[in-house]
Amino acid sequence: MTAEEMWEKSGLRGEYEAWAFGGAPDKLAKLVLEGIKTATCSSCDLYEAEGEPFPKVGDYSVILDSKENAVCIIQTTKLYVETFDHVSADHAYKEGEGDRSLAYWREVHREFFTEELKTIGRPFEESIRLLCEEFVVVYR
Numbered sequence: 001m002t003a004e005e006m007w008e009k010s011g012l013r014g015e016y017e018a019w020a021f022g023g024a025p026d027k028l029a030k031l032v033l034e035g036i037k038t039a040t041c042s043s044c045d046l047y048e049a050e051g052e053p054f055p056k057v058g059d060y061s062v063i064l065d066s067k068e069n070a071v072c073i074i075q076t077t078k079l080y081v082e083t084f085d086h087v088s089a090d091h092a093y094k095e096g097e098g099d100r101s102l103a104y105w106r107e108v109h110r111e112f113f114t115e116e117l118k119t120i121g122r123p124f125e126e127s128i129r130l131l132c133e134e135f136v137v138v139y140r
Contacts (some may be wrong), residue, residue: 003062006070010139016060016073016095021114028097029063029071034138035082037096043113044081044129059063060138073139084113085126094134 001019002008019038021028047054050094055061059076082091084106091104120140 001070002068003064003070006062006073006081006139010068010073012060012139014060016062017055018062018064018070020066020068021063022116023108025064025066031076031096032063032074033072033140035137037094038136039091039094039096039132039134041086041087041091041095041109041130041132043116044131046116049122055128055133061135072137074135075138078134080132081129083126083136084109084128084130086125087130087132091132097100 005018007016028037028040032068044054046052055076057076057079060075061076063071063072063074082088087102087103087105087109092102093100097108098104101129110124113128117128
């Protein structure tokens with residue numbers, strides 16, 4: 001099912017974005033469906049370099065898998081900016097990956113953001129700003 005088809009079928013109104021999680025879209029979308037992943041984060045530098053506005057609380061997103069099939073619809077419930085080195089164990093747990101520890105989160109996200117920032121010619125630093133987002137599934 002496409003994002004448009006899922007949005008239409010959901011009966012929800014308003015605007016939405018359709019996107020896939022970086023790194024491992026299928027695995028992460030599955031964690032969302034299982035109720036394990038209730039948070040994510042993105043580099044503020046990437047939003048700014050691409051001229052993209054930050055999401056807002058209340059925004060809807062159709063989550064896609066690696067083949068751009070719609071998996072579910074989430075709604076953003078909380079947003080805040082934090083530096084990489086100050087991301088909390090609570091946020092790492094809500095991201096739902098690996099053993100859900102802060103140590104695991106830092107390891108995989110350090111690698112992920114190093115590669116992501118290379119695309120805009122910036123080095124990874126522990127002080128990079130991240131847009132941390134929490135969400136709920138509103139349609140499966």
